[in-house]
Amino acid sequence: MSLEKVIEYFSQYQLEERIHVFDHETATVEQAAKVLDIEPNQVAKTMAFNLKEGPIVIVTEGGARIANAKFKAAFGQKAKMVKPDELESVVGHPIGGVCPFALKPNVKVYLDQSLKQHEVVYPAAGSANSGIELTLAELEKYAQPAEWVDVTK
Numbered sequence: 725m726s727l728e729k730v731i732e733y734f735s736q737y738q739l740e741e742r743i744h745v746f747d748h749e750t751a752t753v754e755q756a757a758k759v760l761d762i763e764p765n766q767v768a769k770t771m772a773f774n775l776k777e778g779p780i781v782i783v784t785e786g787g788a789r790i791a792n793a794k795f796k797a798a799f800g801q802k803a804k805m806v807k808p809d810e811l812e813s814v815v816g817h818p819i820g821g822v823c824p825f826a827l828k829p830n831v832k833v834y835l836d837q838s839l840k841q842h843e844v845v846y847p848a849a850g851s852a853n854s855g856i857e858l859t860l861a862e863l864e865k866y867a868q869p870a871e872w873v874d875v876t877k
Contacts, residue, residue: 726817729826730850737866743849743856751820751852753786760846760855768839768847768863770822772806772815772831775799779806779814783824783847783867784836788876795875820852824867833867837874 727745734740750756757764767786772779780799782790795803808819816828824833824847839845845863849856858866 726812726821726826726850727854728850729816730823730854730856733826734856734866739856739866742858743854745851746853746855749820749852750848750855756846756848756855757786762846765838766842766845768823768845768858770824770847772811772822774804774806774814775801778830778832779828780832780834780870781815781822781824781827782834782836782873782875783839783863783869784876785838785842785845788836788838790875791877798873798875817848817850818852821848821850821854823848823850824863824869826850833869834871834873834875835864835867835869836876837872838876839863 731740750759753764753767756767764786770781770783772781806814812818815831846855
């Protein structure tokens with residue numbers, strides 16, 4: 725269902741054909757990099773967090789890790805990830821398919837500065853075996869982030 729929502733989302737821009745569904749899982753950065761034959765950092769990793777104000781997702785380069793002090797400075801609270809079994813109900817996508825598109829209406833998107841060293845990135849597309857190739861400018865356009873943040877090590 726989640727993949728279909730992402731396809732529907734991109735169809736309004738006539739980009740649904742750019743979504744790829746693979747025969748192998750791409751749920752982890754390592755799996756996606758291997759299937760796509762790219763460097764792991766080109767994978768646009770999307771992580772979901774619960775804030776007091778509501779859920780958010782942050783998109784980082786594949787190898788990036790959240791820096792707790794930076795997260796707290798940016799959001800005024802500690803990083804608390806959404807539990808894997810709650811992802812679909814909270815953000816709209818299952819584990820391995822979390823992406824910054826076709827999210828539940830109350831979910832804000834943030835893009836991390838770590839992405840800026842890549843011209844092209846590969847976020848998931850709503851399932852554990854899908855993805856889409858986007859330029860950084862396209863990611864910013866279609867993810868419609870609240871803002872860019874610097875929350876990684």
